[in-house]
Amino acid sequence: MLVYKSNQKRRLKSSVNWTACIPLAAIIGVFWVYAATAQTAAPTPEPLTPDKVQANVAALKVGLDTLWVVVAAFLVFFMNAGFALVESGFCRRKNAVNILTKNLIVFAIATIAYWAVGFGFMYGDNGGNAFIGLKGFFLNGADNSPATLADYKGDFPGLSWTGVPLEAKFFFQLVFAATCATIVSGAVAERIKFLAFLLFSFVLVAISYPITGHWIWGGGWLSKVGFYDFAGSTVVHSAGGWAALIGAAILGARTGRYGEDGKNRAIPGHSMSLATLGCLILWLGWFGFNPGSTMAADGRLISHIALTTNMGASAGGIAATIVAWLYLGKPDLSMIVNGILAGLVSVTAPCAWITLPSAIIIGAIGGTIVVFAVGFFDKLKIDDPVGATSVHLVCGVWGSLAVGLFAVGQTADIGGGYILQAGAGPKAGLFFGGGFDQLVAQLIGVASVGGFTVAFSFIAWYVISLITGGIRVEPEEEFKGLDISEHGMEAYSGFSKESE
Numbered sequence: 001m002l003v004y005k006s007n008q009k010r011r012l013k014s015s016v017n018w019t020a021c022i023p024l025a026a027i028i029g030v031f032w033v034y035a036a037t038a039q040t041a042a043p044t045p046e047p048l049t050p051d052k053v054q055a056n057v058a059a060l061k062v063g064l065d066t067l068w069v070v071v072a073a074f075l076v077f078f079m080n081a082g083f084a085l086v087e088s089g090f091c092r093r094k095n096a097v098n099i100l101t102k103n104l105i106v107f108a109i110a111t112i113a114y115w116a117v118g119f120g121f122m123y124g125d126n127g128g129n130a131f132i133g134l135k136g137f138f139l140n141g142a143d144n145s146p147a148t149l150a151d152y153k154g155d156f157p158g159l160s161w162t163g164v165p166l167e168a169k170f171f172f173q174l175v176f177a178a179t180c181a182t183i184v185s186g187a188v189a190e191r192i193k194f195l196a197f198l199l200f201s202f203v204l205v206a207i208s209y210p211i212t213g214h215w216i217w218g219g220g221w222l223s224k225v226g227f228y229d230f231a232g233s234t235v236v237h238s239a240g241g242w243a244a245l246i247g248a249a250i251l252g253a254r255t256g257r258y259g260e261d262g263k264n265r266a267i268p269g270h271s272m273s274l275a276t277l278g279c280l281i282l283w284l285g286w287f288g289f290n291p292g293s294t295m296a297a298d299g300r301l302i303s304h305i306a307l308t309t310n311m312g313a314s315a316g317g318i319a320a321t322i323v324a325w326l327y328l329g330k331p332d333l334s335m336i337v338n339g340i341l342a343g344l345v346s347v348t349a350p351c352a353w354i355t356l357p358s359a360i361i362i363g364a365i366g367g368t369i370v371v372f373a374v375g376f377f378d379k380l381k382i383d384d385p386v387g388a389t390s391v392h393l394v395c396g397v398w399g400s401l402a403v404g405l406f407a408v409g410q411t412a413d414i415g416g417g418y419i420l421q422a423g424a425g426p427k428a429g430l431f432f433g434g435g436f437d438q439l440v441a442q443l444i445g446v447a448s449v450g451g452f453t454v455a456f457s458f459i460a461w462y463v464i465s466l467i468t469g470g471i472r473v474e475p476e477e478e479f480k481g482l483d484i485s486e487h488g489m490e491a492y493s494g495f496s497k498e499s500e
Helices: 002-041 050-090 093-123 166-187 194-216 221-225 233-251 272-289 299-328 333-348 356-379 388-406 437-468 475-480 482-487
Strands: none
Touching: 050 093, 050 166, 050 272, 050 333, 093 166, 093 194, 093 482, 166 194, 166 233, 166 388, 194 221, 194 233, 194 437, 194 482, 221 437, 233 333, 233 388, 233 437, 272 299, 272 333, 299 333, 299 356, 333 356, 333 388, 356 388, 388 437, 475 482
């Protein structure tokens, strides 16, 4: 009996071991067949010719350039969050919802306005018109991008220098246009009708901004005069600043801002934390704003522009801290925030054509003048709750003039042995042996854009006032706050209120 059980156990073990081999045999068979098939089916690789290598390299460059451009555009888009935080922080909390809403919806409005007509006015070619483009509306038009320069055949020759698809060109230019409109929001905050702001934003991005932009970046008459603005101190910032100045002047000051005795009465913002965070977001976004304006993955130039941008911001912040400390008696945080932004705006036009020491000087001057510009506009009784005109208008003008003073020239070393392309960029500035030629061209550009934008803004604000029955809210609505009167909600519902 014991022998029988022992033999039965042996047969059972043998049966189990044999069964376990079936999956193993199946796996071996599968891989055997796959290996045999792979050996017989492998195609013969085609030999690489010089033409194919060149085509592959060109395609790779287009891909890298496009990736860089859209990532930079994403950073500029994120600046909308920075503007929203700076503006809402510098204003009273009873108007926070209104300011956040404006900064949110303005990009959507700018998108439709710029797509429908703005991009065509700015870059569309209608036989070399030096004043305005008249083709490519709704992004329709002939285009063979990413072909460049002489190889480009299309309706947008003003952007033929960059080898990325048309959609990437449009998106990058769009975020700049939206930034121009956003600048106006802060200067007219706390007393403008929501509808009036929306209408002005649309016409600014659809008409005024593209026309002056065409003069400079679209191959218009200012570009032929020799005016240069690498990333938009004039095209974006001072244009938005002029429009903001006229809006603030027409609206008048906030109730209680200036006393009957003529003295200024400060109206503190409700959250310096939000304003500081917004400043840091804008600082980050500027690394897309300025370096992204290369619209090509040129690592050496991108790195140089990123450094000049950062140097300008740092010098602006330090200078504003020192000047505010000496002039106001305290290191005012709001002035430091605006000093950093002033340095960024100041270095935006010349960032590609200056050395690092020049960037520090330009940024420091911007940080200094912004402190006095705030006081200057207060003396004129122009109430700008966030200092948008001081930062974007005044320092935008200064940054454009800085090109005529500090540009190194078309074939000079901008640092580290990097030589700009021959014939590219502005002439050498006054401080670099170039005389007054470039400075005169910059003065013409600044004055022309300012004059046109001021005239357009007066007309636009007047027409909008007729449409909306006035662009300013009623005194009672202003007292309650635009959050309740315009939107029917509060930013801090449930929190105890202090007297405002």
